[in-house]
Amino acid sequence: MIMVRAIIRPDKKDAILYELSSAGFNAATVYDVVGRGKQKGIKFGDVIYDEIPKSLIMLVVNDEDKDDVLEVILQHAKVGENGSFGDGKIFVSSIDEVYTVSSGAAGL
Amino acid sequence: MKEIIAVVRMNKVSDTKRALIGVGAAGFTALKVMGRGRLVEDKTVIAERRKTLLALSRSDEHNTEKIVTEFLDGTRLFPRRMFTVLAHDQDVPKFIKAIVDANKTEYKVGDGKIFVVPVMDAVRVRTKESGDAAI
Numbered sequence: 001m002i003m004v005r006a007i008i009r010p011d012k013k014d015a016i017l018y019e020l021s022s023a024g025f026n027a028a029t030v031y032d033v034v035g036r037g038k039q040k041g042i043k044f045g046d047v048i049y050d051e052i053p054k055s056l057i058m059l060v061v062n063d064e065d066k067d068d069v070l071e072v073i074l075q076h077a078k079v080g081e082n083g084s085f086g087d088g089k090i091f092v093s094s095i096d097e098v099y100t101v102s103s104g105a106a107g108l
Numbered sequence: 109m110k111e112i113i114a115v116v117r118m119n120k121v122s123d124t125k126r127a128l129i130g131v132g133a134a135g136f137t138a139l140k141v142m143g144r145g146r147l148v149e150d151k152t153v154i155a156e157r158r159k160t161l162l163a164l165s166r167s168d169e170h171n172t173e174k175i176v177t178e179f180l181d182g183t184r185l186f187p188r189r190m191f192t193v194l195a196h197d198q199d200v201p202k203f204i205k206a207i208v209d210a211n212k213t214e215y216k217v218g219d220g221k222i223f224v225v226p227v228m229d230a231v232r233v234r235t236k237e238s239g240d241a242a243i
Binding site for chain 2: 003017021026027028029030031060093094095096097098099100101102104108
């Protein structure tokens with residue numbers, strides 16, 4: 001199993017969650033984060049904003065679903081035809097075990 | 109070294125904290141998150157709660173039915189608390205059992221998930237200890 005953590009624009013959150021649900025990946029955890037990227041934040045005149053609000057969507061899926069999930073997020077997270085700075089990043093990490101509390105059973 | 113990420117109900121936070129201390133979890137980080145789980149396919153699981161919620165609502169609200177359905181079938185995000193706990197490999201089953209026992213309810217859905225993530229290294233800032241000594 002893998003954990004996908006996508007840092008995305010907050011205004012794209014609802015659309016991505018809707019599309020993920022339609023694609024069969026309903027389960028997700030969402031929280032708000034602040035951060036900056038390679039562009040070192042945004043500079044307006046003398047003012048630098050380097051704590052830019054973003055949303056983080058975390059979901060755990062089976063290995064074979066990885067490409068489908070990434071496809072959905074990549075397609076709906078970007079602004080404009082070719083994407084723009086600040087659209088976010090996706091991190092994929094491995095998960096050893098998953099347990100469901102209500103049943104206590106291992107597995108998704 | 110493992111990181112245990114547990115997403116639990118808001119009203120089970122103190123129970124979870126107590127359970128973690130009980131099994132000797134050194135420390136933890138907790139975050140407020142929003143989450144949703146698998147879609148409920150077996151409608152009989154939520155039939156009872158659906159009935160209760162419909163009985164609570166006023167009958168003159170035309171979209172009550174829709175709201176209650178959305179509320180229960182898992183398409184909405186609900187507030188949850190996310191705990192991250194670092195654990196030695198041999199402590200993982202113990203911690204998981206403690207979290208499961210503290211968070212189980214009779215509702216059958218929405219009790220949360222626990223993820224066990226491998227961690228490569230940890231460093232204690234104060235002493236620069238790393239590896240297992242830092243937990």
